[in-house]
Amino acid sequence: AKSAGRNALSFFDPEMQVRLQARARLEADLRLALPRDELRLHFQPQVDEGGAVCGVEALLRWQHPERGMVSPAAFIPLAEENRLIVPIGHWVIEAACRQLAAWAGDPRTALLTVSVNVSPRQFRDPGFVERVLAAVEASGAPPGRLKLEVTESLFLEERDEARDKMLRLRERGITFALDDFGTGYSSLSYLKRLPLDQLKIDQSFVRDLLEDEASMAIVASIIALSHSLKLEVVAEGVESEAQRAWLVAHGCRAFQGYLFGRPVPLEALALDA
Numbered sequence: 001a002k003s004a005g006r007n008a009l010s011f012f013d014p015e016m017q018v019r020l021q022a023r024a025r026l027e028a029d030l031r032l033a034l035p036r037d038e039l040r041l042h043f044q045p046q047v048d049e050g051g052a053v054c055g056v057e058a059l060l061r062w063q064h065p066e067r068g069m070v071s072p073a074a075f076i077p078l079a080e081e082n083r084l085i086v087p088i089g090h091w092v093i094e095a096a097c098r099q100l101a102a103w104a105g106d107p108r109t110a111l112l113t114v115s116v117n118v119s120p121r122q123f124r125d126p127g128f129v130e131r132v133l134a135a136v137e138a139s140g141a142p143p144g145r146l147k148l149e150v151t152e153s154l155f156l157e158e159r160d161e162a163r164d165k166m167l168r169l170r171e172r173g174i175t176f177a178l179d180d181f182g183t184g185y186s187s188l189s190y191l192k193r194l195p196l197d198q199l200k201i202d203q204s205f206v207r208d209l210l211e212d213e214a215s216m217a218i219v220a221s222i223i224a225l226s227h228s229l230k231l232e233v234v235a236e237g238v239e240s241e242a243q244r245a246w247l248v249a250h251g252c253r254a255f256q257g258y259l260f261g262r263p264v265p266l267e268a269l270a271l272d273a
């Protein structure tokens with residue numbers, strides 16, 4: 001009985017309890033983030049070889065009343081666990097569509113794409129396709145300018161369902177990028193069956209590019225693979241001119257990273273080359 005008592009005590013480890021309480025508070029706050037209008041989008045430019053901006057990636061920010069700006073790394077995993085990612089992700093898609101619609105009227109911005117991150121939980125929601133199409137229609141956004149970024153983890157299960165949903169969206173002109181490419185566990189065979197438009201080389205490979213032979217080999221292979229599969233390829237996390245030059249020399253034509261611009265609020269976005 002004594003040892004059982006000790007075990008029960010260690011279960012209520014005070015440190016653990018503090019962590020659980022902090023998490024519960026964050027979760028309660030996150031439930032209020034949408035109704036309190038605390039979510040914002042920042043935009044990071046994607047540029048072509050000549051440095052011209054061809055699109056932006058929309059990145060979610062949470063302006064918390066006491067904590068300040070909370071990073072998506074701190075709250076997206078939580079939102080995925082408790083399914084808040086479904087309404088939050090939909091808010092992101094609606095906001096991105098409104099931006100596309102606003103840009104469509106001006107010839108200087110009409111060709112820009114907006115890339116939106118879609119988490120697996122959000123994508124698997126039964127109403128996903130209909131909600132995206134409704135957001136596009138309601139906003140008047142040109143569907144061909146909306147790019148959905150998905151990750152390899154989506155194709156681990158329910159491969160055919162994922163493919164079917166992608167095809168239904170693609171029929172209406174919406175395009176797909178495979179984010180963080182090279183970091184997943186799946187085989188490459190799905191690449192030939194999925195309706196993808198773009199591969200995004202994960203920033204972990206780009207970061208180590210010039211110091212690490214393996215990263216160079218991996219990045220060169222991804223670029224070659226994307227060319228032979230007729231997919232666009234974008235290098236993420238480009239921070240230096242040397243990385244850019246190496247990527248250009250190896251056939252990469254589109255870039256995203258601090259070298260060209262950090263994610264910023266719309267007002268601060270510089271769209272000229």
Ligand code: C2E
Nearest residue numbers: 059060072073076092117118119237238239256257258263
């Ligand atoms: P991600 O989709 O891979 O986005 C790229 C991340 O790299 C962003 O971090 C961006 O700020 C950062 N980054 C861009 N260029 C550079 C660079 O040159 N160097 C370095 N070190 N970092 C760079 P952020 O904004 O903190 O977002 C982190 C992750 O949160 C995203 O990774 C994405 O997985 C997730 N996320 C952000 N917004 C959303 C969203 O609306 N929905 C979902 N489901 N996930 C989101």
Ligand code: CA
Nearest residue numbers: 057117149179
């Ligand atoms: Ca992304």
Ligand code: CA
Nearest residue numbers: 179180200236
């Ligand atoms: Ca990425």
Ligand code: CA
Nearest residue numbers: 179180202203
């Ligand atoms: Ca990532």
